[in-house]
Amino acid sequence: MHLYLNMKNKMKLSVLFLMLTMFCASASVKSYSQVTEISIHLENTTVKKALDEIKSESQFSFWFRNGEVNLSKTVTVNMDHQNIRKVLDAVLAGQDLAYSIDEKHIVIYKNQESSAQINSIQQEKAIRGTVVDDQGIPIIGANVVIKGTTNGSITDLDGNFILQANKGDLLTVSYIGYNSQEIRIKDQTAINIILKEDSQALDEVVVVGYGVQKKANVIGSIAQIGAEKLENRSTPKLSNALTGQMSGVTVIQRSGQPGVDGGEVRIRGVGSFGATPSALVLIDGIPGDMNDVNSDDVETVSVLKDASTAAIYGARAANGVILITTKNGTEGKVKVSYNGYVGFNKATELPQFVDTWRYAELVNEVRQSEVYTAEDIQKYKDGSDPEHYGNFNYLEDVLSRNGFQTGHDISINGGDKKNKYMLSFGYLDQEGLVEKNDYKRYNARINLVNQLASNLTLTSRMSGMYSMRNEPNVPGGDDANGLLGIIQKAVRYPGLTPSILSDGTYTTGREHHGTAPAWVDSDSFLQNPNYTISANLKLDYEPIKDLKLSAIGAYENTSIENKNYKSTITLEDGTIPGPSSLTEETNRTIYKTFQATANYSRTFGVHNIDVLAGYSWEQEDYHNLIGSRDNFPGNDLPYIDAGAPDNQTSEGTAWGWAIQSYFGRVKYNYAERYLFESTFRYDGSSRFPDDNKYGFFPSLAAGWRVSEESFMKDNEDLSWISGLKFKVSWGRLGNQNVPNNYYPYQSVYALGENYAFGDSYSSGAAINVATDPTLKWEETETYDIGMESVLFNGKLTFNASYFHRNTYDILYKPTSSVSTVLGQSTSQMNMGEMNNSGWEFELGHQNKVGEVSYNVNANLTLISNEVATLGVGNVTQLNGMVGNGSSLFIGYPMQMYYGYQTDGVFLNDGEVAEWADQTAVNPSSQAGDFRYKDISGPDGVPDGEVDPNYDRTFLGSRIPKYTFGLNLGAEYKGFDFSALFQGVADVKGYMNYFAGFALANQGNIQEWQGNCFDPENPVRNPEYPRIQDLGNSTPPNYQTSDFWVLNASYVRLKNLQLGYTLPKHITSSIGIENLRFYLQGENLFCINSYREGWDPEINGTGSYYPILATYTFGVNLKF
């Protein structure tokens, strides 16, 4: 069955009939067909030409089944200002046809078709039925056939059919774009059949490397989400829209800082302790940053998780490949869609601090001296002298606002058979929590598909992005840097004074540089514009049938600038810390690639083969230039030339890399039942020495679609299994991702090791880094076994897979495993081996009860991560663990914490003597200090002494063992609801210094820390041990221990959305195809047991930007 004209979405036909009925009922509004007048003059032309003419004259479109309308029949039509019905009657005269008109859509069908069926003679047993889609809309023209016979029927306008059948016959219901269904005739006389759209199950197409593939025939592990999931998610960064959506894909968002709030995407755990374990991201085949892509432009995001699918990307694919495909134009009339939202954001959590008088009291206790007199403390309490004795929260002052956030995307889409276009423009404006902090992004894109000749297609994709990040900055003279530096100092210092006095001057602050809120107010700023343009041309040529030759050329130019101005500020005592300074930096990256592929795909009977061969090269060249001056006259001229010339500096560097690759793939399947696939890639990289430049990366995969076997297809008892597939794959992948190191094997005398001899500053050089001249790729071997199932006609889907990834020759800088006696830092070496193994489960259910349709999708990933060997640094520690004694041990996960176990604190000094001797850890233990556990000793049993060699142990890892997501969705009469819960479990976090420790280097005290050990009222497990003045060091109580290593598990309501789509009969009357309003909340709440005031995804020392909760109102509009 073939449909003529703009029939992309099969849904339309049924929607249209539904609307037709509605229109009959409410004829009060004059429709397009009633008001439109057509003039047409054609002599001896074909019906086809006549219909085309009407189409071009009007906005009408025609829908009919091939063969039913004789298009080549000759007609003559001469009409002026006539109603469409009159015109059509003339054009279709002489054929036994009827038509119906819905607004601008005209369906032509064979006259008497349905009634003929209804009136057919009833023999045997008459089976009546209705075929509808999962929205309950009738499917017109579905084939209903008794299997093994030619006895069949076609559904009518209401989706009804009737035919004669015997009990026990198997009824096959099929319709293009939908999954076929088979129903055994029992005693029933009426059957209601719901057909599922194929995009939701078996016939879905997924994007794979260098092509697309029917999902049912995919052997590897691929997760894909489509535009519909992304369009409605008003998240500034694409990476964050992926959170919780796919099994095996973990997105951790460590910051809410506008412009740099993209999540860290990890596929199937953390694959390496050496090279960066990030996935290769390809945007329309070209490596790029997914966070620069406008989410609305994205058609699909496809994640290649296992070796068999990823191996075609060879040396960069070890940690998965993310393929982002942007939308193309579709044939048909112009479609415009607009998605927009407005909203605001606020921090999910903020730490609270003790009041200043409490701070003062605690400081006096700690110092055992009257740092603050009773009089001072009284003033802090009563607020009688607020200019000098305040109770401020600098952090809240800095993060003072609810950031306004808005995004608008418009796309225009259309074309004819030969030329299709998609144009889009996106605008995003995201304000931060801090004044003067915002991020604006403009995206523009043109995607064109031009059929140059019948066998030659040109696809052009051009996009441009400009973004600008504005932030307040630290003034000159302070050692902090940028916005995070401001926040860190706001976390650090107690709010003893206001920041700005009533006379407008800034208070001095702790370091005599003013306070953090004053810095936000100052003239200091940072600007970070980013300009990216890229062009991507693809030519597809089919010299003979089934053979497709493609060539892709792409070019991308990225310019990132940084302008960092640190102003002078005047403090209350008249001093001006400083000087002011300006640093401007430009970074330019030019990326070029050429790729060519040949693809031969053919079916011989039940044998389907597909062969791909390809070649590609890529190269990137980078260049930067940094200039700075200081001592600017005032703060009004923050441009380099205005600064004092005597202290100007300039710096600059450049680097480049290239990759050249050959690759191929063979796919074979037997009757879509037995599936085989093998790929290889031969990759050469400039980053490796001649002998090791090229690496070979093969993969093999096999699959078995059990559900295609006749023993299942014909077995009535198993008819609930619509699809069942088993698959197994093996492959070897590479990783060459060594950030900021483009020549990792080359031993060099680095310049810049300069020294001032007398009055001259002399150039110097040194070999700072020990390199490995025989460096090569890091390699990962992956095994994958899995099953996929579709049950109960798509109502339930369940997938499971087990994977094992063995990474070896890890490109690792063994800094903490090599003795500092070496005297140099180390570059990447191929050393170490680790394993990631785990399970992925996906469970989906969708159904419709009454008018409520709902879906539940859950995914769960279990990963265990284990170091197999370190290469260098496999040292047997005295406690028997083998590793470098700090961060990596054989048999334990990476990113681990190694330290002591505690058992509360000493209640009084007397208890110290009763406890194991812990002088090796804490030479002067006292009341309120941790009691470290004596775990072991030289004989493998507790020896009565707590000692770093025997009593430190594994305390957990930052890598989550469990990652899960739960998507709930429901629809009822135009209302839609969705909720996404997402979380991780069995994971640890750690916060230290200003974020975790009280009085760290003159720092503040958080409320929970204020409930510290109180000698007057001692408890065994206080919220905080004996409070101490830390300086910049970590005294014995602050050694890594299970007290400081925190449970960072959480469950989060990541996204909640409530939408309402206006009924079509209202919207279509004003020319709108679809109009939906929605309310959305992102990061609404989080259940966790992390430190009070801190999000469990935050680690570190307080130099952070809070995770944001975002509340938005949005509109999706299509016309």
Added chain:
Amino acid sequence: MKYLNKTIIAAVACTFLLITSCDMERSPLDQFSTTTFWDSPDNAELALTGCYKASNVYNSSGFVRDWWAYNGMIFMDFASDNAYDRRGDNSGYFRMVNGTLQSNNAHVRDYWKVSYAKISRCNIFLDGMETNFTGDAAKGTQWIGEARFIRATQYFYLSQYFQNVPLVTKPFEDTQDANNVALSSKAEIVTFVIDELKKSVEELASYSVEGRAHANKQAALAFLGRMYLAEKRFTEAAEVYKQIIDMGENDIDPDYASIFTDENEASTENIFSSQYLQDLAGSALPQHCWPAQDGGWCIMCPLGDLFESYQFTDGTDFDFNSPLYDSSNLTENRDPRLGYTLITNKSMFRGKEYICDPDAKTSDRVMGGQTTQTGFLMRKFSNESYSGNMQRYGGDVPVIRYAEVLLSYLEAKLEAGDAITQDLLDATINKVRGRASVNMPPITETNSSLLRPILRNERRVEMALEGTRLWDLFRWHTAIEELNGDVWGCPFPDAVRKSNKEDAYGRWYVSSRQFRESDYKWPIPQTEQDINPNLR
């Protein structure tokens, strides 16, 4: 259409031919390849410069535990009775000497690490000179001498604090070899230092004002002297010090304060200094050490014990009960070096009065936050007229001064049991304390056991806050006496607000220390023990 088709195919084919290969051979664009570096003999000088620079950082408020970086050097006095680290009792320096030194002490680890980083550069340089250098022989000899000197001094420091350490004298063939090194005994290290310094004395040129930034013969001799003093080989020590004196290139500068600043850093008294250059290779000493009212961080807080070691101008020892003591003007009637070295309460600094008394409302009030914890700050090394970037100050910091040579010479003679004559005193200690800007009464004590404490105090006062105090206490083995008990700051007898410990003289209480016998030897860093069992 057919025509177009062919054109496109032809174009694609041509493009193919043109671009089927790309440049896969890439090399760093702004660094020398190791293989070609030695092709130019002048490059040797670049590598030598790299040995001097080593881990030092410029124009940064960061701390480097390099023995010669200004902060790595002078902050060593935090681990002594001279000064206190404003960052408190948990400061890594304070913990070296308060009875809580452990193998995870970050500062101890850093000194170890930075020493070996410098040694590594010297090893690579010396190895390269030996095998690849084809340039001017005379130049080559001097350069080798400089690197040899730098390397020997690092082992000198290691031998004094860690005692037994791995002796690495060649570049490592393989990275992993560094994990298998064994400890050498202190005696082996000392022998190596002495041999190497003797060689470098032969190789190096004599001191000159122009060449002062480079290692010179006198500097090598002075370190040899230090080594002999530490080894109690006093006769040999006296000999090498005498050599320096006899060379006559250096002299005591009449202006004590100026030689520690960029104004007079080229004084011949400074035999060898750590070099800084304003704005280009600046030090953050003003940032770290200046008062809060000047935007500084007040990290260097001299102690009352140092304050009390300065004599009265009449040559008598300090005494709170002396009529010469004036609690409202702490530098009155005192050895002028007190005022040159310390910023005291109510004294002027950079044209402003510095007020740190506990009752004051100033930003510098003692213990008011990032302010002095003792009531004193450091004036030494500061050019008060400097108004540039506080992290880019250009003053050099002397490593070896001629004053030390004279005092060490006297000490060597004294400890060797040689007769002490007035001439000897006048040529050494009295020359130091008699310089115009100091002008303290001459010492006349010739009885060696009575002279010893006088000389040791003179050495302390003269070289205060130059980072040598702990070493002196170690080699005299007096740390256990000097670094035990309460630590006091400035006397504020009239203040209403008191520190939490009573003191007869109103001194501000700072902390207390319990130096242990085991603290004379620093532990090998825990992280090193973890990786290399030979070091446990």
